[in-house]
Amino acid sequence: MHIRKLFLLAVLLCSICHLSAQRHEQLLETGWKFHKGEASGAASIAFDDTKWESVRVPHDWAIFGPFDRNDDLQNVAITQNLETQASIKTGRTGGLPYVGVGWYRTHFDADPEKKTTLIFDGAMSEAHVYVNGQEACFWPYGYNSFHCDVTEFLHKDGKDNVLAVRLENRPQSSRWYPGAGLYRNVHLVTTEKVHVPIWGTQITTPHVATDYASVCLRTTLNNVGKEKITVETDILSPDGQKVASKKNEGHINHGQPFTQNFIVEKPQLWSPETPVLYQAVSKIYVDGKLTDTYTTRFGIRSIEFVADKGFFLNGKHRKFQGVCNHHDLGPLGAAINVSALRHQLTLLKDMGCDAIRTAHNMPAPELVSLCDEMGFMMMIEPFDEWDIAKCDNGYHRYFNEWAEKDMVNMLHQYRNHPCVVMWSIGNEVPTQCSAEGYKVAKFLQDICHREDPTRPVTCGMDQVSCVLNNGFAAMLDIPGFNYRAHRYEEAYQQLPQNLVLGSETSSTVSSRGVYKFPAERKADAKYDDHQSSSYDLEYCSWSNIPDIDFAQADDHNWTLGQFVWTGFDYLGEPSPYDTNAWPNHSSMFGIIDLASLPKDRYYLYRSVWNKQAETLHILPHWNWEGREGQEVPVFVYTNYPTAELFINGKSYGKQTKNNQTVENRYRLMWPHAIYEPGEVKVVAYDEAGTAKAEKTIRTAGKPHHIELVPAQQSLKADGKDLAYVTVRIVDKDGNLCPTDMRLVKFHVTGAGSYKASANGDPTCLDLFHLPQMHAFNGMLTAIVQGGEEKGLLELQVSAKGIKAGKIQIEVK
Template sequence: MKHPKQLLTVLLMAATCTLYAQRNETLLEKNWKFSKGDFKEASQPEFNDSKWESVVIPHDWAIYGPFDKYNDLQNVAITQNAENKASLKTGRTGGLPYVGVGWYRTSFDVPVGKDVTLKFDGAMSEARVYVNGQEACFWPFGYNTFHCDVTPFLNKDGKSNTLAVRLENRPQSSRWYPGAGLYRNVHLIVTEKVHVPVWGTQLTTPHVEKDFAAVRLQTKIANTGAKTKIRIETAIIAPDGSVAVQKANTGRINHEQPFEQNFIVNNPSLWSPENPSLYKAVSKIYADDQLVDTYTTRFGIRSLAYIADKGFYLNGQHRKFQGVCNHHDLGPLGAAVNTAALRYQLELLKDMGCDAIRTAHNMPTPELVELCDEMGFMMMIEPFDEWDIAKCENGYHRYFNEWAERDMVNMLHNYRNNPCVVMWSIGNEVPTQCSPVGYKVAKFLQDICHREDPTRPVTCGMDQVTCVLANGFAAMIDIPGLNYRDNRYQEAYDQLPQNLILGSETASTVSSRGIYKFPVEEKKGVKYDDNQCSSYDVEACSWSNIPDEDFALADDHHWTMGQFVWTGFDYLGEPSPYDTDSWPNHSSMFGIIDLASLPKDRYYLYRSIWNKNAETLHILPHWTWPGREGEVTPIFVYTNYPTAELFINGKSQGKQSKNNSSLKSRYRLMWMDAVYEPGEVKVVAYDKDGKAVAEKKVRTAGKPHHLELVSNHNELTADGKDLAYVTVKVVDKDGNLCPADGRLINFSVTGAGKYKAAANGDPTCLDLFHLPKMHAFSGMLTVIVQSTEASGELTLNAKASGVKSGNIRIQVK
């Protein structure tokens, strides 16, 4: 008898030998031609595209700019911000040229006699797919994954097939930068006639406990016919690669119903953010005893419970969501998906102590969901920002009645096997919530979720609390989600039958990295001449709040389930509070991390509370203030320790301890009367026993001297896709950051890599991301370099007038 690991090796070798004959899935990445503009005959094979631009997919045609306020100038009232009168909105979608028609063309070869499906992870937007001049499918929603059976349109003689895709973005179709083009991956799937279709399995874990878990796998088989006998052999592969259990169905006719297999997994390794264990169900499909397909379903074993008055339980353990909301753009990379960029975002969030992601307000790219499975992030996946009533003139409401169910089904089938997904959202701040019959639309969407995936609850981000409490909308949703309105949590809890409240969107504190405003006062809706916001983390919009309010709600009430902060990262567009005639501001300021993937001060406030396994000790502001000598310059400290002592040039300013004298005093240490004098600020932190356990220093910077480069990676994979994020700082001769420096820095890359993009996190900066030069902001910026497909060494060089150059070397293997 073979050992389980030996058996696995045999199974995998057999699968490898027959893989191409059964199923072959490839990415259509290279050899694409692109042109913006409409072309009458571009769908036809004989069309001449030789003068079009050669591009690699994923591709975002609009991220290259230029920025211009007339690209997206709108005279509108933003109803979700309680505006009743139209005003001139600038930078609402990032000031980028995303509007218009674009065409993509390529070709692909497939063996004669196979079934062929094209799967698009996202195409922005109104996609029309043509194969050999014939329209194969139309899918309007740019955020959804969709697929087309293109078998009927293939050349029967084995000649190469022409694929053409027409996309169109209409003006006023989004409230943020949506991206443009084939911005997510395109898959070519080749199978036998009898096969498992796209998303053809549904795997659930009906019973989970420490000693064993029940696993149920349902598998759809396409084109079985009335008499075909199907046999399925499935092996459950444990996280360590061993075969946990295997089972075969005897051959039978199933009349195109899903085949069901049930397994018991002993001593399961349960999935959680702290232990993201993943299993695989590897199924071999036999039709009349002929092996026709091998299909793998990755999954996790974990239990979910949402208990009235108690909250959320994962694997029987109570926890509160420490989550963030994120739009889909990757800052200077635009909407074009890149796995390395997504991974870096998640690494930063993980270090902050974040354990959950809300995909606001759109369906995510599959790569993000896969990474959340692997890295340990719970997910709330959300499809829509509007339903049948418009927010944007050309928004999704135009398609809702005809397409909403199809879009929901695709989303649910795509991600219902992913263990990271712990709830579905059906919408965000939809105007329909205040309709007397709005609950019917919500029930329609919630019922789809329950039908297609009965294992997870449904929520909805609701901001009109008076409406949804009065009209029954909130009472009908599985999990009531409130966007802001934290002063009404108690009222909602008292009135709603679920006895639970989720902070589906919280805070929306605004700040600019490295910018500090005086006097330091908690303010809402404040604007400054420089179009920036203060990084003392005490400013919010008229409808939002500072983080401390949400921390207290989570700490003080069992029935609050935690929060999803708006937002983890700054994103292109929606530049509140500078959204009304405030050009050149064109990106959000809500992010805990800025558009350049550089943490703001607020990052360390969240980290000091959320990351229970790491030391946090962070001082703000910087200490280089020429002209402020003798003036009050408050100092804040964000730390996981209860007490700290502040020293300015060696003189103690006293100890501060977290206390309940004010909301901010519960979570921050603040020396409001500190006076600026050049030199050194030192903070010493004390544990609960009064022992000095850590210290941090910030010094006044001297004259700018050189450029300092630090990379998040010293090695890259030679796949032409991997990225390194290099932080570039302007520093003095001792290495102290020069926090007011904004000089232009030029870049060049030699060797086994190329310059990809740069960003500085300044929401008012109009430097183009793809050009190898960028102004520093608050003394810093980020350069992104990309590997080639050849091994070697890449060197990034940085030069600027008046300071010594810098460089960094990265190995590509």
């Protein structure tokens, strides 16, 4: 009996090995060598790279700086900002040295009897990929995922293959910081000859109801001849239970995908509130032999866009409460990191955000997967340029030859993700105003319809007169307007879709903790300190305050909601300080700053969008030495309709939200509050007049010590997981010192390392990767990274003149 058990175990293990051997995927993260600059002969096998820098991929070589005014200095007129005359632009791409050539080299083994494919999730940019000295593929667009079959280039024994990648960023190739290098993951995939190709399945849910849903799976197979094919697929529920199964046999019909249909009884429907996910696990047999096992994750949900009525998810009407985000991760640069993305999405989720627009490029696949898991709808967008240039060395150089290839990759990669509810084909493209522009838009929209007939197509349009008059907007499935909220009604009346999407909204600008007097609406306000006011009333010439977009969503069924510019500050585009205004080098549009610290505006959005949470936020801070006896307006952002303000016990009366102005609908304001040091208290009341919440802020005394607030208490021991630690300079009673700007230093010991820091100041030139950073208005963020061994990570934070802070984070 004992021998028989051992035999059965051996058979089982061999069976598992056989199954796993059909398809193998690994990340090529370590063992890379990097060189900045041209390197003659670097593609060859014999090239000596021992003196090159050792790096881990993903890797962004430009984020380490230094910042410099002369980096990508541009003399241009930004047409999408309505400029007609060229001027000197500083900091437009973040003031970082992203221009130039970078080489990467590594070695890998692969079975020469199998098919071997390399997948690049993103390589910035103009990637030339060489295997053993031969060019395997070229892909110019730095934001797109691409793959190449390298089987024919492998060594005969499959051992010690040399992979070399040459990348080049050209000057004036971007309008924001694009990053540089192999900034997203590289995958090595090996399969049998007959296999499911990269992104080779398509799942749709033709019928969705509470009692049952139909699921259609189309599976593409490569290298099939006249053999008999069997596809056996199990549908697994979110808890891993088999809920449907099919085993189908046949021959590939003239190269068409293998189609299977399933019924899932009482399905759990995907939504931002319930982001449940299923899996389709398919086994591919050729003449009875297993050759591949392929898993497709998906969700069951329905989407409808109904004229005059709006957007419906699973039959329920809702508005998009979305944000636009560029791809950089602030102090981490463009190098992708899952825990950093999760941190961003966690902050957005608490704000009530339920949708992301990937502005203005294909996203990292990790972001799309996290949106599936955490519950964010997505508008995925590929291009900022079509055939007409915005930047001298922009995508227009490749559009005619590469646009369809780039689109197909994007559509195949992301069409099975339930979070994706629409495609965008571009952003503020100059082509929108050309007489033939609608033809280019139709070309791109038709590709979307061909590859994925289940989702509508939009485009971010900013030239409203053009697109209303030339047929461009009428041709799209969903007309998306960037700003110009005052023309929504006109567009709704004129366009046949009878729907309007705020594809990019607001562009309010603010610097965290900075307040300017008087507190009044201003377009393109500029100050000597190069900051913008956090009274949330300042915006760019083309845009508006958030309240106007809230009102559009609340007042009209036919408005679909909005995608705010932006969720997070990002590197580059420092409007309104982009014209000869160095040292500004990062945006001020973010609801959350570059250090992942919420601005006051975060709580304005939260008070409107997060219906499940209580919000009560007071601004500004209460340290105004020299303004005693003068007016310091007090604003309150709350989900309650009424609040009463007290300053040192004196009531300034109650304010109730009303329709007198658009600001009064969403904010409570005491414009004539008088500053005197002490205590500011606000009591919030519900509709019945019952006191429901109370908040107090106080004048801070002398800075006393450093307070550390980690976003998480533990890290995974994988060498990649990050912890964001908020650093606060406080007085002896723990009150934030809101004007403190001292230099803070970091020291990490134990089971991890220091990764980066940021303070959210768009004018600060401190390097992110050095273990020191100036505070900005009393706060900054330190990012630490867990190692690959378990233990305790200790972060010590110090600054001259105050008591240091220390915390421990478990790495497990």
